[in-house]
Amino acid sequence: MNAPGSGRSNLGSRRLMQRIAFSLVWAAGSLSVLILLIVVGYIVAKGLSSITWQFITTPPRGGISGEGGISTTIVATLYLVVLTVGIATPLGVGAGIYLVEYAEAMARKSRIIRAVVSTARFGVETLAGVPSIIFGLFGYALFVSSMHLGFSLLAAGLAGACLILPVVIRTTEEALKAVPVSYRNGSLALGATRWQTTQKVVLPAAIPGIMTGIVLSVGRIVSETAIFYVTLGGSYRMPTSLLSGGRTMALHVYYLAMETRAFDKAMGTAAILVISIIIINAVINLFSRKLSARIGA
Amino acid sequence: MEETTGACRLRTIGYKLWYGDFCALHETTLDIPSNRITAIIGPSGCGKSTFIRTFNRMNELIPGVRVAGEVLLDGQDIFRLDVVELRRLVGMVFQKPNPFPKTIFDNVAYGPRAHGLRDRNRLAEIVEKSLRSAALWDEVKDDLSKSGLALSGGQQQRLCIARTLAVEPEVILMDEPASALDPIATLKIEELLQTLKKDYTIVIVTHNMQQAARVSDFTAFFMTDENRSGHLIEYGPTSRVFTNPREKTTEDYISGRFS
Numbered sequence: 001m002n003a004p005g006s007g008r009s010n011l012g013s014r015r016l017m018q019r020i021a022f023s024l025v026w027a028a029g030s031l032s033v034l035i036l037l038i039v040v041g042y043i044v045a046k047g048l049s050s051i052t053w054q055f056i057t058t059p060p061r062g063g064i065s066g067e068g069g070i071s072t073t074i075v076a077t078l079y080l081v082v083l084t085v086g087i088a089t090p091l092g093v094g095a096g097i098y099l100v101e102y103a104e105a106m107a108r109k110s111r112i113i114r115a116v117v118s119t120a121r122f123g124v125e126t127l128a129g130v131p132s133i134i135f136g137l138f139g140y141a142l143f144v145s146s147m148h149l150g151f152s153l154l155a156a157g158l159a160g161a162c163l164i165l166p167v168v169i170r171t172t173e174e175a176l177k178a179v180p181v182s183y184r185n186g187s188l189a190l191g192a193t194r195w196q197t198t199q200k201v202v203l204p205a206a207i208p209g210i211m212t213g214i215v216l217s218v219g220r221i222v223s224e225t226a227i228f229y230v231t232l233g234g235s236y237r238m239p240t241s242l243l244s245g246g247r248t249m250a251l252h253v254y255y256l257a258m259e260t261r262a263f264d265k266a267m268g269t270a271a272i273l274v275i276s277i278i279i280i281n282a283v284i285n286l287f288s289r290k291l292s293a294r295i296g297a
Numbered sequence: 298m299e300e301t302t303g304a305c306r307l308r309t310i311g312y313k314l315w316y317g318d319f320c321a322l323h324e325t326t327l328d329i330p331s332n333r334i335t336a337i338i339g340p341s342g343c344g345k346s347t348f349i350r351t352f353n354r355m356n357e358l359i360p361g362v363r364v365a366g367e368v369l370l371d372g373q374d375i376f377r378l379d380v381v382e383l384r385r386l387v388g389m390v391f392q393k394p395n396p397f398p399k400t401i402f403d404n405v406a407y408g409p410r411a412h413g414l415r416d417r418n419r420l421a422e423i424v425e426k427s428l429r430s431a432a433l434w435d436e437v438k439d440d441l442s443k444s445g446l447a448l449s450g451g452q453q454q455r456l457c458i459a460r461t462l463a464v465e466p467e468v469i470l471m472d473e474p475a476s477a478l479d480p481i482a483t484l485k486i487e488e489l490l491q492t493l494k495k496d497y498t499i500v501i502v503t504h505n506m507q508q509a510a511r512v513s514d515f516t517a518f519f520m521t522d523e524n525r526s527g528h529l530i531e532y533g534p535t536s537r538v539f540t541n542p543r544e545k546t547t548e549d550y551i552s553g554r555f556s
Binding site: 182 | 353355358360361381382383384385388389391393395396397398399407408410411412457460461464
């Protein structure tokens with residue numbers, strides 16, 4: 001036992017350590033923010049000069065000079081986001097609900113289900129770490145060639161859905177696990193079925209968390225290039241159907257930077273890309289905050 | 298058992314419960330009378346909560362639980378009843394207030410809606426009646442669209458009681474319903490119990506012996522043995538159990554001669 005007051009003798013050195021530690025984490029924090037600001041600021045500053053209304057509303061003209069605007073790539077990006085999120089959200093949220101709300105209860109009773117569930121979890125975790133080009137190769141082999149979809153929005157959407165599925169499943173699982181057990185017990189004790197409990201109590205409380213997963217996925221789709229290079233092709237024409245090929249904004253940045261002399265237009269496109277990701281995040285954040293305020297969490 | 302006047306609503310016959318290989322509750326045979334308050338008392342870990350969670354089969358949500366013996370509700374084996382129907386008949390109020398993150402109205406309407414009621418007027422009637430019965434109506438009537446989580450702890454617990462009343466159960470189980478509340482909120486809940494017992498059969502777990510003595514008509518005393526398994530030691534009218542216990546263990550516990 002320390003004598004009373006012995007804690008006071010080293011008070012000075014403990015205070016000093018505290019100050020040093022605070023300064024270090026503060027410095028690390030500010031430096032990280034600064035680096036991010038520089039990257040974003042550089043791109044926006046460089047790109048801003050080539051951004052005009054005309055640049056946004058005219059299609060690219062192709063060729064080595066990289067003439068024209070980016071209208072078709074914006075449209076292709078939007079289509080692709082809607083398509084991937086539309087495919088992956090019901091699947092991923094459904095899988096997450098199954099794993100958290102149903103499989104665990106069943107896994108207690110059956111060893112086979114327990115094995116299936118842990119395999120599924122392991123699979124999801126592994127897939128979340130697989131490089132996107134692997135999903136691209138898979139998508140190319142299955143959707144583009146075997147299923148004869150060609151370079152198309154549909155093929156790219158399916159491959160993209162595979163890419164973001166693990167993220168959607170995992171964030172759904174985390175969001176559901178964060179819902180207090182007492183809500184579930186309260187609902188079950190009133191004679192609600194497990195599905196009613198999930199649908200009316202657990203899911204509404206988990207929606208902000210699930211939204212986060214979807215935002216992350218949208219960001220991923222908007223920014224990926226490799227996977228769409230091999231599934232969407234690179235056509236800069238306006239996509240007209242699910243079977244049209246196309247070029248997303250990120251892909252366009254890649255093409256402009258590598259195959260044309262229009263580096264300023266690459267920067268301009270990149271700037272629009274960054275700004276739109278910021279806007280998407282802000283809007284969805286606001287939306288989910290409103291939503292969770294409404295449910296009162 | 299002795300002196301239980303009137304009809305018996307719940308009955309356990311040789312009921313036992315295990316968590317895995319651990320026997321948490323030894324053979325318990327007990328009759329719980331209608332329209333009375335039955336208190337379950339005993340030290341922590343004696344199986345009080347486990348015992349009342351039997352009656353709405355909430356123990357089934359815990360992995361590894363096994364049971365033996367019979368549990369009857371109005372003479373019917375509860376393990377043969379559909380569990381969803383059983384939980385409509387046997388409501389439960391939990392230790393910590395657990396309103397849903399929904400409006401006050403939606404909290405109370407949750408149960409009736411889950412059982413298929415859609416008529417808005419009928420729902421509004423049930424919500425008002427339940428909130429009145431739970432002595433909460435006057436405090437919230439102008440604010441039914443406020444979140445249930447915005448209420449104070451005591452109000453939240455009365456909201457949970459209203460939510461339970463809304464499905465018109467026969468029995469209400471209460472697992473230490475006032476232990477998370479301040480003395481004034483506790484008093485309100487205790488007063489409420491006295492009016493509720495006219496219409497409902499109430500089983501309440503409490504670790505507060507004064508509370509058991511104040512509110513209940515019958516008292517069951519549970520105690521752990523050397524293996525930490527729970528045993529029913531004594532059961533009878535509260536006045537008798539507290540003034541003239543038959544078992545030495547009961548007397549020791551009630552008079553505070555236990556660590």
